[in-house]
Structure formats: C-alpha cells, structure tokens
Amino acid sequence: xxxxxxxxxxxxxxxxxxxxxxxxxxxxxxxxxxxxxxxxxxxxxxxxxxxxxxxxxxxxxxxxxxxxxxxxxxxxxxxxxxxxxxxxxxxxxxxxxxxxxxxxxxxxxxxxxxxxxxxxxxxxxxxxxxxxxxxxxxxxxxxxxxxxxxxxxxxxxxxxxxxxxxxxxxxxxxxxxxxxxxxxxxxxxxxxxxxxxxxxxxxxxxxxxxxxxxxxxxxxxxxxxxxxxxxxxxxxxxxxxxxxxxxxxxxxxxxxxxxxxxxxxxxxxxxxxxxxxxxxxxxxxxxxxxxxxxxxxxxxxxxxxxxxxxxxxxxxxxxxxxxxxxxxxxxxxxxxxxxxxxxxxxxxxxxxxxxxxxxxxxxxxxxxxxxxxxxxxxxxxxxxxxxxxxxxxxxxxxxxxxxxxxxxxxxxxxxxxxxxxxxxxxxxxxxxxxxxxxxxxxxxxxxxxxxxxxxxxxxxxxxxxxxxxxxxxxxxxxx
Amino acid sequence: xxxxxxxxxxxxxxxxxxxxxxxxxxxxxxxxxxxxxxxxxxxxxxxxxxxxxxxxxxxxxxxxxxxxxxxxxxxxxxxxxxxxxxxxxxxxxxxxxxxxxxxxxxxxxxxxxxxxxxxxxxxxxxxxxxxxxxxxxxxxxxxxxxxxxxxxxxxxxxxxxxxxxxxxxxxxxxxxxxxxxxxxxxxxxxxxxxxxxxxxxxxxxxxxxxxxxxxxxxxxxxxxxxxxxxxxxxxxxxxxxxxxxxxxxxxxxxxxxxxxxxxxxxxxxxxxxxxxxxxxxxxxxxxxxxxxxxxxxxxxxxxxxxxxxxxxxxxxxxxxxxxxxxxxxxxxxxxxxxxxxxxxxxxxxxxxxxxxxxxxxxxxxxxxxxxxxxxxxxxxxxxxxxxxxxxxxxxxxxxxxxxxxxxxxxxxxxxxxxxxxxxxxxxxxxxxxxxxxxxxxxxxxxxxxxxxxxxxxxxxxxxxxxxxxxxxxxxxxxx
Numbered sequence: 020x021x022x023x024x025x026x027x028x029x030x031x032x033x034x035x036x037x038x039x040x041x042x043x044x045x046x047x048x049x050x051x052x053x054x055x056x057x058x059x060x061x062x063x064x065x066x067x068x069x070x071x072x073x074x075x076x077x078x079x080x081x082x083x084x085x086x087x088x089x090x091x092x093x094x095x096x097x098x099x100x101x102x103x104x105x106x107x108x109x110x111x112x113x114x115x116x117x118x119x120x121x122x123x124x125x126x127x128x129x130x131x132x133x134x135x136x137x138x139x140x141x142x143x144x145x146x147x148x149x150x151x152x153x154x155x156x157x158x159x160x161x162x163x164x165x166x167x168x169x170x171x172x173x174x175x176x177x178x179x180x181x182x183x184x185x186x187x188x189x190x191x192x193x194x195x196x197x198x199x200x201x202x203x204x205x206x207x208x209x210x211x212x213x214x215x216x217x218x219x220x221x222x223x224x225x226x227x228x229x230x231x232x233x234x235x236x237x238x239x240x241x242x243x244x245x246x247x248x249x250x251x252x253x254x255x256x257x258x259x260x261x262x263x264x265x266x267x268x269x270x271x272x273x274x275x276x277x278x279x280x281x282x283x284x285x286x287x288x289x290x291x292x293x294x295x296x297x298x299x300x301x302x303x304x305x306x307x308x309x310x311x312x313x314x315x316x317x318x319x320x321x322x323x324x325x326x327x328x329x330x331x332x333x334x335x336x337x338x339x340x341x342x343x344x345x346x347x348x349x350x351x352x353x354x355x356x357x358x359x360x361x362x363x364x365x366x367x368x369x370x371x372x373x374x375x376x377x378x379x380x381x382x383x384x385x386x387x388x389x390x391x392x393x394x395x396x397x398x399x400x401x402x403x404x405x406x407x408x409x410x411x412x413x414x415x416x417x418x419x420x421x422x423x424x425x426x427x428x429x430x431x432x433x434x435x436x437x438x439x440x441x442x443x444x445x446x447x448x449x450x451x452x453x454x455x456x457x458x459x460x461x462x463x464x465x466x467x468x469x470x471x472x473x474x475x476x477x478x479x480x481x482x483x484x485x486x487x488x489x490x491x492x493x494x495x496x497x498x
Numbered sequence: 499x500x501x502x503x504x505x506x507x508x509x510x511x512x513x514x515x516x517x518x519x520x521x522x523x524x525x526x527x528x529x530x531x532x533x534x535x536x537x538x539x540x541x542x543x544x545x546x547x548x549x550x551x552x553x554x555x556x557x558x559x560x561x562x563x564x565x566x567x568x569x570x571x572x573x574x575x576x577x578x579x580x581x582x583x584x585x586x587x588x589x590x591x592x593x594x595x596x597x598x599x600x601x602x603x604x605x606x607x608x609x610x611x612x613x614x615x616x617x618x619x620x621x622x623x624x625x626x627x628x629x630x631x632x633x634x635x636x637x638x639x640x641x642x643x644x645x646x647x648x649x650x651x652x653x654x655x656x657x658x659x660x661x662x663x664x665x666x667x668x669x670x671x672x673x674x675x676x677x678x679x680x681x682x683x684x685x686x687x688x689x690x691x692x693x694x695x696x697x698x699x700x701x702x703x704x705x706x707x708x709x710x711x712x713x714x715x716x717x718x719x720x721x722x723x724x725x726x727x728x729x730x731x732x733x734x735x736x737x738x739x740x741x742x743x744x745x746x747x748x749x750x751x752x753x754x755x756x757x758x759x760x761x762x763x764x765x766x767x768x769x770x771x772x773x774x775x776x777x778x779x780x781x782x783x784x785x786x787x788x789x790x791x792x793x794x795x796x797x798x799x800x801x802x803x804x805x806x807x808x809x810x811x812x813x814x815x816x817x818x819x820x821x822x823x824x825x826x827x828x829x830x831x832x833x834x835x836x837x838x839x840x841x842x843x844x845x846x847x848x849x850x851x852x853x854x855x856x857x858x859x860x861x862x863x864x865x866x867x868x869x870x871x872x873x874x875x876x877x878x879x880x881x882x883x884x885x886x887x888x889x890x891x892x893x894x895x896x897x898x899x900x901x902x903x904x905x906x907x908x909x910x911x912x913x914x915x916x917x918x919x920x921x922x923x924x925x926x927x928x929x930x931x932x933x934x935x936x937x938x939x940x941x942x943x944x945x946x947x948x949x950x951x952x953x954x955x956x957x958x959x960x961x962x963x964x965x966x967x968x969x970x971x972x973x974x975x976x977x
Contacts, residue, residue: 035546131745131853154751176694187692189701190669203940212850213666213881214918215655215705216925217937217964218945222668222701226694243751266610270724272633273790311752314793370690374610404691439693444694458696465951466697472947485696 032070032113035091039115042083046075047121058116058182061101062107063449064363066383069096069110074121078196078204078235084117084331085202085233088478096480097229099139100169104366105447107175111481117233119170125149126236133241134193134210139234143177146239161443162351174232175183176226180277180307180350180441183401187443189225191240194429197224197232200474205356210238228445229480231473245309248276249319250337250346253326254300258282258384260330260378261302265400267325268288268306269373273318277307278401279350282380285397290355295348304400305350305430307343350397354406358397361410365422369433370442372406382432384409390425392418406443430456451486503762511549511592514570518552518594521562521807526553526600537595540587543842544926548575550588553600555715557675557683560873563596564681564712567957575959576708578618578650580640583845584926586654586707591920592959596712599650604628605715612720613672613689618649618713622656625718635723637664640922641830652713655705657922659756659786659829662880666922667703670719676703676711679953689717702948707924708959710952724788727755727824728798729816732805732847733779737761739809739855740781744879746804747785748852752797756786758829761859765874767835773828776811783879784829786822829876833885836874844901848912849883850922862886871897883921891901909935930965 039048049055060066068474070093075081088095096112110116121139130153137146143164145158160179161167167177170385171272173195178187194208209219211319224232255261261280268278281289281303290296291301296303304326319336324348326334336404358364371379380396387394398405409420409425430440440450440457455463466485470477517525521534528534529550540544550574554560567574573593580587589595607630616625622643626636639658640646646656652674657666673687686699703711719851740759747757759784760768768782769775775782783805787797798815805813816822839841850858859875862884866873877884888904890897909919909932919929919936934942946963949956 094764115686129851129853131749132851133748173927176698178692182692186665186669189698190665195949199944203654203944204938205941205944207941208939209918209936210851210916211848211882211918211921213657213849213878213921214663215920215922216918216933217942218710218948219668219701219705220941221946222698226698231697234728235727243753246751269612270610274722311506311793311796313796314790317790317792318867334834370688370692372608372611372613387952400843404692405688423572439688439690441694442690442692443694454695457688459683459685462684462686462699463696465678465682465684465699469697469702470947472944472951 030092030113032091032093035087035090035093035115036071038087038091039071039084039277042087043073043075043080047076058098058101058118059110061103062104063104063109065109065448067112068420069114071349072102072116074116074118074174075444076121080288081117081233081235082198082202082204085198085200089202089476091479092476093479094478095233096391097166097174097233099168099174100163100166102167103171103175103447104368104444105449107445107447107480107483116189119168121126122235124158128153132210134238136238137169137242138236139168139173139286143167143172150241151244154244155241156298157191157239157241159188159191162354167239169239170234173225174227174229175443175445180279180399181276183399184274184276192221192225192237193240195221195224195234197234197238198234200476200479201432205232212240214218226445226482228447230470230484231479232481238491245315246311247315248307248309248343249315250343251306251322251326252321252335252337252346253304254296255302255304256299256332258302258380259377260328261304262380264304264326264328264331265376266374267328268322269401271321271325273321274310275306275318275322275401277305279305279398280400280405281353281397282395284395285353288353289349291354292349292352295347297394300332302311305346312467353397357408358408361393362412362414365409365426367409367426368404368441368444369407369409369429369438371433371436371438373403374401375436375438376403378436379403379405379433379438383429386425386428386432390421392421393441402442403438448483448485454486508594509571511570511572514566514572514594515550517566517570518550518563520561521566522552522554526555527688530730533651534702537577537580537597540582540585540590541566542583542585542588544585544588546589546591548593548595550599550621551595553597555600557677558891560596560712561677561681561683564677564679567679568955571854571955571957573960574712574946576653576712578647579642579645581837582650582654582926583847583923584928586924586926586962588927598647601714609634611689613717614720615715615717616648617715618647618652620648622646622648622651629720630723630760634720636670636718636720638667638670639905641833647711648718650717652704652707652716653706654922654924659878662757662878663753663755668701671700671704671716672719673717674700674703674713676713678711679955679958682710691719694929705924707926707963709949709963710958712958716830725790726794727786727788727822728794729822730801730805731787731814731816731825732783732799733775733811734781734783735767735778735809735811737781737859738784738806738856741859743783743805743810744855745853747801748880750800750804754785754797754801754880755788756784758784758877759879759884760876761830761874763874764832764884767874768828771828771831772834774824779811783799784825832876836887836889840872840891842892844888844890844905845922845923846886846905846908847883847887847920848886849881850912850915850917852880852882854915854917855879855882857883858882858912858917859914860864862908865904865907869900871900871904878921881921882917925963928964930963933965
C-alpha cells in the first residue's frame with residue numbers, strides 16, 4: 020500500500036496515528052498506556068512516553084511509515100530490543116517508536132557463500148545459532164547477544180569480547196537495504212565479499228544510530244566456527260600489574276579471541292558469584308584462545324608466559340566447553356550484578372590505545388577517590404575499551420552532581436590519552452553533549468551536513484548521536 | 499603559510515600556477531613538459547596532460563593548495579604511484595596533479611599499540627617492511643605493493659590475495675587526517691582500535707578515490723606477522739573442475755590466507771615462465787595457508803582434501819620460504835606478462851559471490867567466443883573476484899567495438915549473478931558509466947549529495963568514481 024499522505028508541513032501526530040493505523044492495521048499499531056510505558060526507555064534511566072509503537076513487517080511498510088512521518092512531521096524512533104546503554108532508543112516527545120521485533124526473519128543462509136540475509140529484528144544469538152547449524156558463526160558477540168537484535172547491533176556498530184580478534188559489526192555487514200529520512204529506498208554494498216563501487220554507504224549507516232536511515236534488511240558475512248576454545252584466568256595483586264600483563268599479551272605473536280579486564284570491585288563481584296579467585300586478587304584477566312586444538316596448543320603457552328609476571332597470584336585454565344561456558348557466564352553476569360548494587364548505574368564505555376590502559380585504569384580510580392564515588396570497571400582490555408560503571412543513589416545529596424564532574428574529568432583524561440568517548444555503546448542521548456570534546460568543529464559540521472542529506476526534516480531518531488550545537492565546552496549536568 | 503587567494507570565481511589555472519609557486523617554491527611545482535608527460539596517465543591508456551604537478555610536503559601545504567584551487571577554480575588530481583587500473587589518477591584538462599611522493603614519512607610505529615602513522619606517499623611494501631621489523635605486518639597486499647603508495651591504497655580501498663583472510667585497506671585504517679574540497683581540515687576516527695563517536699567518516703573517505711578529500715595522514719592498524727606460510731598449487735583439466743574445488747575449499751573449516759585462480763591462458767603464461775605444470779592443465783589454483791607451523795599442519799590437509807576431486811591433475815606444495823616466494827613471484831608477474839601479449843589490455847575486476855564463480859568463469863569464456871576476443875582471467879577466487887583481461891589491438895578494425903560490447907555483456911552477467919563491477923580496482927574514469935547498472939538511482943543521488951557536501955565546487959578528482967548523470971542504459975563506447 021502506497022500511502023499518499025498530505026504534505027501538510029504541520030506537525031500532526033494525531034493524523035499520523037490515524038494514517039499509521041490505516042497503513043498497518045490495529046494489530047501493528049499500539050497506543051495503549053501499557054505498551055507506551057514499556058517502550059518509553061531503553062537500558063538508561065531517562066524516560067519519555069511515545070505517541071505510539073509501530074510494528075512493521077517488511078521494507079514497504081517501513082517506507083510507507085516514513086512517508087506518513089514526513090507528511091505529518093512526526094519523529095520516528097527505531098528500536099531493536101531496547102537494550103542499548105546510551106538512550107539511543109529513548110523516545111522524544113510526540114514520537115512514534117518503530118519496533119523491528121516483527122521483522123525477525125532470516126531470509127537466506129547460504130553456507131557456500133557464508134552469507135546470511137536477515138531482517139533487523141533477528142536476535143543476535145539466533146543469527147549465530149542459525150550459522151552454527153552449518154559449522155559457521157557470527158563473530159561479534161555483545162554482552163546482550165541473547166536478546167539484542169541485529170538491527171540494533173548495526174545501528175550501534177556493536178562489538179563485544181571477541182572483537183579483539185574478529186572485529187566489530189561493521190566488518191561483517193556486506194550490504195544493507197534501508198529507507199532514509201527522505202523516504203528513499205536505498206540498497207548499499209554487494210553480496211560479493213569485495214566491492215568498491217561508489218561511496219561506502221554501508222559503513223555510513225552502520226553505527227549511525229538510526230539517525231540517517233531505517234535498516235530493513237542486511238546481508239551479513241559469516242566465518243567458519245572455530246573448532247575449540249580455551250580460556251585462561253589470571254589474578255593479580257594490583258590493577259597496575261594486570262595492565263602490564265595486558266601489554267605483554269598484546270605483544271605476543273598471535274591475537275587472542277578475547278582479553279578481558281576486571282578491576283578490584285568486579286573481581287570481588289565475580290568471587291561472590293562463586294568463581295574461585297584468591298582473596299588478595301585486586302584485578303583479574305581473562306584470555307580466550309580459539310582455533311584448532313593444535314593452534315590453541317601453540318597459543319596458550321604464549322599467553323601463559325605473557326600473563327605471568329610481577330604481581331600475578333594465580334593462573335587457571337578452562338579447557339572443557341562446560342568450564343569455558345561457566346567462566347564466561349560469570350563475566351557476562353557482571354553487568355547485571357553491578358547494576359543491582361546501586362539505584363542508578365551510569366555505564367560509560369571509553370577506549371584508549373591499549374598501551375594507555377594502565378594510565379586509564381589509574382585515572383578511573385584516582386577520579387573515583389577525588390569525587391567520592393563507587394566505580395566498578397571491567398571490559399575489553401585488548402581493545403583498551405573499559406566499561407566504567409559509576410554507582411550512585413540519586414536520592415543522596417550531591418551524588419548526581421559529583422558523577423557529572425567525574426564523567427567530565429574521565430572524558431578529558433581519556434582524550435588526553437589519545438582515546439575515544441565510546442568504544443562500542445555509541446553516543447545516543449547520554450553522551451552527545453561530550454562529542455565536541457573529541458570531534459573537531461569542521462568534522463562535526465560535515466557529519467551534520469551528511470545528516471541533512473539523508474534526513475533534512477530530522478525525523479529519524481532526533482536528538483541522538485550528534486550534539487545539537489557545536490560547543491567547545493559542554494555543560495556539566497547529568498541526563 | 500596561509501594563502502589568502504582572491505575568491506575570483508573565475509577558472510584561472512595560470513594564476514593558480516603563480517600562487518602554487520609562491521606557496522611551495524619552484525622545487526615543489528613542476529610544469530616542464532617532461533614532468534607533465536610523466537604524470538599524464540596512470541596504468542590505463544587514456545592520457546591528459548595536466549597544467550602542473552605539485553609535490554606538497556605536509557598537511558598545511560595540502561590545505562593551502564586546496565585554498566588556491568578554490569580561489570582559482572582549479573581541479574586537483576591526487577596521485578600516489580599512478581599504478582591504478584581505472585584512470586583514477588588521470589588528469590582532466592587544466593588540472594594540477596597533487597603527487598604525494600614527497601609525503602613519504604612513517605611518523606610513528608608503535609609496536610605496543612600495533613599502530614603505524616604514515617603519510618600517504620609511503621610505499622605499501624615499505625610500510626609492511628617497517629612493521630615486520632617489529633614482528634608485525636600490514637595485511638593487505640595489492641599486486642603493486644612494491645611501488646604503490648598507501649594513500650592510493652586508501653583512495654581505492656585496495657586489496658590483494660591476502661584479503662580473503664585478512665580483509666581490505668578499509669579494515670586497517672583507524673583514523674585519517676584530510677583536507678576536503680571546502681578546504682576544511684578533517685580528523686576522522688580514533689587511534690583506539692574501537693570507536694563509535696559520530697558517523698564513520700573514515701570509511702566514507704576510504705575508497706572514495708580522492709573525490710571527497712585529500713588524505714594527508716593515516717593511523718593504520720597492524721597485526722602480528724604469521725610465523726609460517728605454505729602454498730599449495732593444484733592444476734585441473736577444466737576451469738569448471740577448478741571452480742568446483744574453489745567451492746570445496748571455501749566450505750572448509752578454516753579460511754586460507756589466499757585462494758587464487760588462473761584460467762587456461764594464465765596457466766599457459768605461468769608455465770611459459772618456468773613453473774612446472776602439466777601440459778593438460780586448463781586451470782590452476784593456488785592456496786596459501788599461514789599461521790603457526792602447528793596450525794598450518796592442521797590447515798593443509800583440509801585444503802588438500804578440498805582441492806582433490808574431479809579433474810585435478812596434480813597437487814604440489816611449497817613449504818620453504820624460497821619455494822613460496824618463487825610461486826608468488828610468478829603469480830605476481832602475470833599482470834605484466836598478460837600486458838605484453840597485446841598492444842592494449844583492458845583489465846576488468848569484477849566480483850561475484852563465491853558460489854557463482856563457476857558461472858562467472860563460464861560466462862567470461864562464452865562471451866570471449868561470442869565477441870571473438872582473447873581474454874585472460876585470473877584472480878582472487880576465494881573472494882569471487884577475477885581480473886578479466888581483454889587483449890586487443892586498437893589498430894585492428896572492430897576490436898575496440900567488440901571489446902566494448904564484451905564489457906557490457908560481462909557486467910550484465912556479473913550483476914545477474916549478484917556480483918559487483920569492481921572488487922578492488924575501483925571505478926575511476928574507466929567504469930563510471932557502468933555504475934548505474936549496479937547502483938540504484940536514489941542511492942546514486944545520495945552519493946552525489948554527499949560529494950556536494952565535501953566538494954561543492956567539484957575540484958577534487960573531477961569525473962572519477964561517480965557517473966556524470968544517472969542513466970539506466972550506459973552508452974556503449976570504449977574509453
């Protein structure tokens with residue numbers, strides 16, 4: 020159905036609701052308060068109740084939704100599983116959430132080409148499971164893989180522990196079908212594994228947080244699943260010693276699949292969860308190696324040697340699939356365990372060149388003391404990418420203010436170490452005001468100019484990813 | 499020196515020459531006929547003598563060159579080694595070539611971060627050699643690595659045999675410094691190995707063939723050099739049998755470093771060059787495995803088993819570095835050997851999903867018979883990416899016309915197989931008219947809109963990469 024909505028030029032969310040119902044039918048348009056409440060936020064605390072939630076089934080419906088949004092100047096907020104950490108799926112006033120939950124079909128999985136064509140609503144773990152049925156796998160594994168959706172992964176260029184060896188979402192997307200804010204149907208890239216025809220629109224859309232176009236289909240490259248996996252776990256008497264070991268592992272002659280760091284508090288949480296770690300451990304490293312059994316036998320001694328050194332307390336190894344799974348389950352549960360420790364968790368996601376990891380960890384801890392806050396950090400050490408969790412109780416006077424000052428100081432420290440505000444979570448609402456600290460005025464102006472070409476009416480996920488105004492000094496308040 | 503050139507709005511290449519000389523001095527501005535002649539073409543036959551050749555030394559000089567070009571409406575044609583295959587560095591009338599040959603410094607090579615910061619004029623093989631001094635390597639290895647320059651690699655998103663396992667130039671560029679057509683200095687990406695802040699301008703510039711910005715510096719990721727390499731060489735009694743073996747190798751549980759195909763004529767050329775191959779061989783495959791000796795010992799039997807099958811005549815193995823080098827030297831020399839066979843070689847570079855490789859090879863050969871042309875094809879079979887070389891003598895009546903018809907039919911066949919016009923050479927001048935066959939009208943309009951944002955005066959490498967007008971049916975003439 021091609022909707023010919025009147026180009027009124029007036030913001031008219033009520034007409035939009037009527038037109039959306041006409042287009043999709045009542046079953047795919049929900050505006051009851053229970054649903055609106057469910058879709059009012061993602062994993063961040065900020066909430067905004069949308070006008071309605073749309074559940075398109077295919078590309079043409081998405082195209083027609085954009086046509087209606089244009090005619091009624093209605094904001095659209097695309098959403099995968101709502102598991103993002105930066106408010107990327109948080110509605111804005113009078114907006115409609117476009118949920119891709121019903122577009123969850125794997126269209127084609129071709130083991131000869133090692134390509135899967137998926138709708139954006141496919142759960143990341145389901146995509147991986149479908150690939151594994153053919154001896155293949157989908158390498159990026161964000162912590163939320165069990166419930167997040169590939170469309171959200173594409174929007175945020177999601178990563179995870181395995182990205183150290185295998186790269187990020189961007190490295191696996193061959194081709195996209197999408198609808199931009201002008202209502203144009205775009206097809207980017209090629210199903211061939213190499214293509215250099217015109218500009219790389221695929222990677223312009225990957226990581227653009229739904230602000231340029233709504234992705235309706237993706238062709239994704241798969242790899243043969245590694246035959247085996249082994250995990251090493253090393254504990255240290257100080258974070259400094261653990262970071263020195265990270266440096267040694269990253270100078271080894273092979274790249275591990277994953278190299279994770281847990282600070283003192285994260286180590287304690289893992290210990291409380293039942294993992295056997297020395298009482299004196301102030302930091303933990305986890306190294307995963309994958310490949311053939313023979314190759315793992317070559318890799319493990321390299322990593323073992325690298326892990327050993329000043330301050331190492333204990334080195335354990337998980338070789339059986341069950342032992343490996345147990346260890347990773349604990350690591351994966353960290354995010355939730357940290358969250359339960361305080362009414363509000365601010366989850367930052369900074370990254371630095373790996374040689375600066377020790378300096379970053381030291382800054383994280385020093386600033387926690389300065390601003391009197393409880394901070395738990397852990398993450399993808401091999402990429403210099405740490406999740407810095409600031410635990411606060413908003414009811415307690417001054418905590419929010421101190422947290423805001425902490426973040427400002429943290430970001431400045433990260434940038435002075437040659438790092439970046441976000442390694443994998445993205446900018447969303449939460450960090451947009453800080454973007455000008457990292458991205459220069461001219462470069463940011465170019466990003467806005469590109470936004471203008473794809474979405475001149477600013478209907479697609481407004482207020483996300485790019486800062487509203489180029490400002491050298493962000494205001495220091497907490498969202 | 500910040501040049502304040504008059505914004506005349508009139509195309510004025512003579513004033514440009516004066517201003518360029520004032521900016522750079524005579525030593526960095528050449529306009530003698532011998533130099534102009536040298537820079538009038540790249541590896542394609544089309545020639546156009548520029549007004550001058552500029553040799554900037556640093557970012558600020560490039561920025562000032564763009565300022566002068568804007569003030570005098572002068573076209574700039576960036577150039578690395580001029581080894582491109584699609585006329586990407588061919589001057590246009592009244593243009594100035596910006597040669598990056600003097601910007602050939604490796605600024606920083608940090609083995610702890612596995613990052614090298616290089617100017618665009620660094621020769622690709624020199625970059626790799628610098629990395630190898632630290633036990634690292636730069637994975638993409640285009641056939642021209644010995645003389646091409648990393649800036650040209652970035653402009654074309656260059657690849658090569660190892661891209662099967664290791665990916666392309668795009669996958670290694672972390673951050674770029676560049677000057678766009680508005681004269682803005684841009685800094686994209688981050689030296690951290692993961693960053694998702696704003697839009698991915700790094701990958702928008704990689705592969706844009708110098709039409710959006712002039713790259714002045716790149717931070718490039720390196721990998722630990724594999725300990726060992728082994729090469730298998732298999733010959734077949736038909737191209738069909740060889741393509742079936744490619745399919746089997748690509749279903750093995752590991753990905754080889756390279757998987758190359760040589761058709762009957764390429765096989766004959768290699769045999770003439772002294773490689774021992776059965777007289778009955780109608781096609782050859784080369785498989786390279788790399789990694790630890792133990793891992794290679796696991797990989798080789800998998801590839802050997804996959805290579806064996808209907809029509810295989812002989813399977814040979816090179817294990818010593820010298821034997822491996824000899825085999826690759828022959829493969830690398832193929833391009834030149836093919837070129838010497840005819841006055842004019844049209845080098846196409848199509849790619850299809852690897853499951854369609856057999857169909858592609860069959861089409862290449864069928865069309866050669868139909869159009870009565872000599873065609874030699876070889877290339878990166880694992881990526882479904884073949885270099886299709888049409889050998890013609892322009893003096894012979896009808897050959898150019900037949901070649902043009904051949905290309906039209908070839909491109910249509912490739913696209914109907916789900917493929918792409920170019921796997922790694924790019925579009926340049928040579929293929930721009932065919933782009934609308936692959937890229938839809940709306941998607942192409944978006945590419946032009948992006949070009950407009952970065953280079954509204956169309957001064958940077960005009961006439962390259964994007965077709966002048968969106969046309970469904972390209973005119974069939976040969977450039």
